[in-house]
Amino acid sequence: MRQALSQAAPPHSAGETDERRVLARWALWDFVEGVRLWEMWLLQSWTEVRRRDKRTALGPAWVTVSLTIFAIALSLVWAGLFTMEVREFLPFLLSGLLPWTLISANIAESCAVFLAGEPLMKSRQFPYTALIYGVLARNTIIFGHNIVGYALIGVICGVALTWQSALLLP
Helix, strand or coil, rough: CCHHHHHCCCCCHHHHHHHHHHHHHHHHHHHHHHHHHHHHHHHHHHHHHHCCCCCCCCEEEEEEEHHHHHHHHHHHHHHHCCCCCCHHHHHHHHHHHHHHHHHHHHHHHHCCCHCCCCHHHHHHHCCHHHHHHHHHHHHHHHHHHHHHHHHHHHHHHHHHCCCHHHHHHH
């Protein structure tokens, strides 16, 4: 047993180090080239946002309206449970709900991004990170729509927009 362990290659042998360097260079190329294709995945994301709600009367704003209606319904119930005013609770709820929808949408859609992009990946050589950047851009565009909804609710509820309000963005 001891002899077998001493003859085994160390975990970072020379061949493995070369392979790691090649993979690291390839990963760096993929990352940089994906960023350089920003016009492609940004346009694709914007087109996808418009296509999703093409047949609705509100278009891409439908996501914002539905999220706002959902938040109003929740705040009507929860404000009563927490003995708060709805005008106070609604902006508080939305300020947490908006980042959460961005994070959860990114996680949910990232799980299937390579499965959806499989035909493209098999037919062309391109940086795979462009697929990921497309998902992130699409969800960021939707988040931007939702921020407009938050601003409207803030004005209606009388929330003073301060520098602390900008902490919603990160």
